[in-house]
Amino acid sequence: LITLTIDNISINVDDDTTVAAAILNLGISAFRKSVGGESRGPLCGMGICFECRVTIDGVPHQRSCNKFVTEGMKVVTGE
Ligand code: FES
Numbered sequence: 617l618i619t620l621t622i623d624n625i626s627i628n629v630d631d632d633t634t635v636a637a638a639i640l641n642l643g644i645s646a647f648r649k650s651v652g653g654e655s656r657g658p659l660c661g662m663g664i665c666f667e668c669r670v671t672i673d674g675v676p677h678q679r680s681c682n683k684f685v686t687e688g689m690k691v692v693t694g695e
Pocket of ligand 1: 657658659660661662663664665666667668669679680681682
């Protein structure tokens with residue numbers, strides 16, 4: 617198992633889990649905010665739509681659907 621934090625919540629997931637799946641498993645559907653302030657979440661699931669972007673280890677706008685979790689990763693949603 618891999619331990620990471622999502623919005624300061626510590627969780628354990630399998631090492632073959634994408635960041636998007638880990639976020640959804642926590643019940644979070646608003647991954648980010650649009651320019652107009654609307655909540656956005658994964659749409660394509662394969663790296664094309666950019667709707668699943670989150671901040672990972674301080675780097676903003678990372679596509680969570682095509683990144684696997686790593687030990688100690690820190691994910692922030694809703695930005
Ligand atoms: S869900 Fe479309 S790029 Fe991630």
